[in-house]
Amino acid sequence: MRKYLQKFSVLVFSMLLTVGAFAQSTIKGKVVDAVTKEPLIGATVGVKGTTNGVAVALDGSFKLNANTGVTLVVTYVGYNTKELTATSTNLGEITLDPSSGTMKEVVVSANLNSVAIDRKTPIAVTTVSATFIEEKLGNQEFPEMLKSAPGVMVTKQGGGYGDSRLSIRGFKQANVAVIINGMPINDMENGAVFWSNWSALSDVTSSLQAQRGLGASKVAVPSLGGTVNIVTRTTDAKRGGSVAQSVGTDGYLKTMIALSTGLDEKGWAFTALGTKTQGNGNAGGLNFVGYNYFFNASKVLTDRQTLALTLIGAQQRHGQRSTKSSIETYRLAPQGIKYNPDWGYRDGQVVNVRDNFYTKPILSLNHDWKINDGASLSTVLYASKGTGGGGSSNFSYGSIPRTGDSYSPFDIDAVQDANVANPDGSAINYLRAARNDHEWYGAISTLKKKLTPEIDLLAGVDLRYYIGRHFTEVTDLLGARYLIDNRTGTGAGDINNPIKNARVGDKIIYNNDSNVAWQGGFLQAEYSKNDLSAFISVAGSNTSYKRIDHFNYLDTDPLQTTPNKNYFGYQAKGGANYNLDANHNVFANVGYLTRAPFLTSLSLTILTCQTL
Numbered sequence: 001m002r003k004y005l006q007k008f009s010v011l012v013f014s015m016l017l018t019v020g021a022f023a024q025s026t027i028k029g030k031v032v033d034a035v036t037k038e039p040l041i042g043a044t045v046g047v048k049g050t051t052n053g054v055a056v057a058l059d060g061s062f063k064l065n066a067n068t069g070v071t072l073v074v075t076y077v078g079y080n081t082k083e084l085t086a087t088s089t090n091l092g093e094i095t096l097d098p099s100s101g102t103m104k105e106v107v108v109s110a111n112l113n114s115v116a117i118d119r120k121t122p123i124a125v126t127t128v129s130a131t132f133i134e135e136k137l138g139n140q141e142f143p144e145m146l147k148s149a150p151g152v153m154v155t156k157q158g159g160g161y162g163d164s165r166l167s168i169r170g171f172k173q174a175n176v177a178v179i180i181n182g183m184p185i186n187d188m189e190n191g192a193v194f195w196s197n198w199s200a201l202s203d204v205t206s207s208l209q210a211q212r213g214l215g216a217s218k219v220a221v222p223s224l225g226g227t228v229n230i231v232t233r234t235t236d237a238k239r240g241g242s243v244a245q246s247v248g249t250d251g252y253l254k255t256m257i258a259l260s261t262g263l264d265e266k267g268w269a270f271t272a273l274g275t276k277t278q279g280n281g282n283a284g285g286l287n288f289v290g291y292n293y294f295f296n297a298s299k300v301l302t303d304r305q306t307l308a309l310t311l312i313g314a315q316q317r318h319g320q321r322s323t324k325s326s327i328e329t330y331r332l333a334p335q336g337i338k339y340n341p342d343w344g345y346r347d348g349q350v351v352n353v354r355d356n357f358y359t360k361p362i363l364s365l366n367h368d369w370k371i372n373d374g375a376s377l378s379t380v381l382y383a384s385k386g387t388g389g390g391g392s393s394n395f396s397y398g399s400i401p402r403t404g405d406s407y408s409p410f411d412i413d414a415v416q417d418a419n420v421a422n423p424d425g426s427a428i429n430y431l432r433a434a435r436n437d438h439e440w441y442g443a444i445s446t447l448k449k450k451l452t453p454e455i456d457l458l459a460g461v462d463l464r465y466y467i468g469r470h471f472t473e474v475t476d477l478l479g480a481r482y483l484i485d486n487r488t489g490t491g492a493g494d495i496n497n498p499i500k501n502a503r504v505g506d507k508i509i510y511n512n513d514s515n516v517a518w519q520g521g522f523l524q525a526e527y528s529k530n531d532l533s534a535f536i537s538v539a540g541s542n543t544s545y546k547r548i549d550h551f552n553y554l555d556t557d558p559l560q561t562t563p564n565k566n567y568f569g570y571q572a573k574g575g576a577n578y579n580l581d582a583n584h585n586v587f588a589n590v591g592y593l594t595r596a597p598f599l600t601s602l603s604l605t606i607l608t609c610q611t612l
Contacts, residue, residue, distance in 0.1 A: 172225075287350060309364070
């Protein structure tokens with residue numbers, strides 16, 4: 001009896017602790033500049049004498065789990081620290097005064113050019129804080145943090161790691177500008193965004209903002225559907241580190257290590273973070289492994305200038321479910337909705353017939369210069385090198401043996417035996433990958449000048465250069481000695497080597513390069529006084545394309561390389577916002593946009609004719 005009483009006491013004590021935890025309040029508020037009332041992105045709010053604290057979101061708002069009556073400490077580099085007592089759960093606006101003779105921030109501020117300010121920028125906007133991401137992300141994909149925002153739709157596609165797709169108000173991703181720290185990341189050739197390349201963002205994002213409509217982006221990008229603005233964490237002002245371990249269903253396992261030196265007396269600060277994520281996926285053949293990394297080094301050069309170097313990247317490989325199946329197929333399959341026809345077994349090991357593997361680190365150097373009290377200049381130089389692609393096969397699914405019934409995995413051992421038995425040693429079936437390697441270089445610089453107390457003028461340039469290399473690569477001959485890759489027509493092999501025995505690593509089917517150059521600029525005037533704010537903006541860009549076809553033209557043929565083809569695009573937009581009271585506002589905006597066609601949409605005959 002005593003044993004049961006002890007267990008009951010432990011249970012009651014645990015319930016009391018749980019009730020106490022749930023009784024804790026959520027204190028919210030907004031941190032802004034005392035003069036301009038603009039949100040102080042990157043400010044921290046914490047409970048005095050504890051490690052309990054949060055960073056504010058892009059709109060300056062924060063939510064902190066703490067009881068009323070505690071003393072809060074609000075800090076921001078370049079501003080006077082403020083302490084206040086949380087007398088209620090909603091503290092409203094908390095204003096900070098700038099410190100004399102210091103810069104506003106030690107972190108990247110060029111990334112703020114595309115941020116919408118609540119109740120000021122005339123745009124429908126949803127902002128997600130780092131705290132929300134940390135609490136809700138789990139093993140979800142990064143863009144799923146926006147799926148509850150009005151007008152935003154996120155789908156996981158086939159369910160592979162990083163294969164999510166996002167649309168805003170019905171516009172696909174190519175019509176939505178995705179910006180990380182002020183740098184546009186939509187593919188230079190087709191406007192696509194591959195979220196598997198940016199899985200590291202889930203670990204380092206300080207705030208995520210979705211703008212629905214024309215957007216507040218001040219780079220010369222045609223964001224018709226909207227803008228997704230991502231601001232990553234920079235150098236943590238607080239010294240310390242952390243280790244985190246997460247587990248989930250389907251073998252999900254994530255390990256993260258983060259370290260920060262804080263800002264020292266000489267103006268230096270460093271932050272580093274590394275993550276490994278792996279799992280089996282929620283269907284057969286969707287196993288994945290990814291390595292995320294982040295590094296930031298910042299230096300206060302003078303009272304008015306800072307320099308920040310940031311490296312962010314994610315190396316990953318994941319199985320995919322790319323073959324579309326009917327609802328009836330999933331009903332009949334023993335696996336139900338977990339059925340995946342795109343994988344098999346060889347020697348007892350999983351073989352991903354369809355997969356994706358990629359790494360795309362991006363290195364950026366930001367310089368912030370407060371020229372005087374009325375002018376500032378923010379510049380970012382960046383470079384990225386991507387390598388990888390999507391795996392597939394030449395399988396005719398109906399004729400490839402499976403380990404059991406028609407819903408079972410492929411029997412890759414049987415495929416390999418057939419290749420080995422082929423009299424001439426060539427591959428009957430094989431695995432391949434569509435590669436898309438590229439190099440991307442860019443520079444964005446924005447000058448902000450206060451003309452009057454109510455009017456600001458912004459001007460900027462956006463320069464980019466992209467080199468893409470596209471080819472199909474043999475990845476696995478499945479026991480064969482070579483692959484016969486004979487050219488049988490236009491677009492079906494190498495005209496410079498029409499009879500070729502290809503081996504693993506060789507290029508087959510197609511092989512072409514593309515060069516894309518972009519020159520853009522914008523000019524914007526902003527007015528703000530009392531409850532009224534308005535803006536008018538114009539931007540223009542020139543996009544030039546060049547294509548080099550290594551397979552359809554002889555190396556001696558001058559048509560192998562096309563001349564540059566230029567396309568001019570422009571946009572004009574404006575809007576206004578009026579605050580009716582402390583909680584209600586009305587806004588409207590209008591715009592006209594044109595842009596260059598995507599390179600992948602252009603006819604190859606247009607790109608290769610002599611009349612360009």
